[in-house]
Amino acid sequence: MFASLVENPLNCKFEGQDADEDILLLVRAHPITNLNWILLAILVVTVPFLAPKISSFLPINLSLIPMQFQLAFLIIDYLLVLIIVFEGFLGWYFNVYMVTNKRIVDVDFSSVLSKSVDLALLGEIQEADSHMVGLWSLIFNYGDIAIQTAAARVVMDFRSVPSPNQISDMIMDLAERSRL
């Protein structure tokens, strides 16, 4: 359910899926890419606990803040945590790349108010190049895949996906098979 690389996913459909179209591969960014918002959420969670300790080194006395304001700031702090976690999860879970038996679908929600769905027919795909750059990519085995059509134009970019070599190989096999 929360995997970042699923072959033949069950209970999964997308908008505009044809009746005779099957999802062969569902790919999300590698889970390690979630580390940024997880660390940020942990930092914000610890603010109410760290604030009294930090204030003890400064010439301020937080206990003078009225109790109801302390409670209000605590509530705002945890709301911030809630939205960081929820938005972080949504951004990871719903930004997917799908390879079907007909095409490649790139669903991208880059911000709260944007949605883009890119499609490329498997038969038109000429190249799928994978790149793994950086220490984290090599340790956790994730990277980018640039997919090109006959016009040598990059039509799709799979960003930070797990096992990029395996996925690009699979895409090329499917593309060759669809041209036969």
Add this chain to the structure above:
Amino acid sequence: MLDPFSLLNSNYVNDFLKIVILIILVFYAIFAAIVVRQVNLMSQTLITSISPIVKAISLFNFGFSLGLIVLVIGIL
């Protein structure tokens, strides 16, 4: 030495902070409403078994944000 936090007990600062907190919560409620719309859009685009759960969380978050505005008006 005058502690700047002792000013928080004055009525003017109190009212000012109350308004600031309410503005933050109203903005949060607006954001939560946008998130409900965003989750609907996401769930229509990619239909999975957890879509109803995510929708329920977003609705709960929006309701919670409205409830908090009422609560904060009450306690501050």
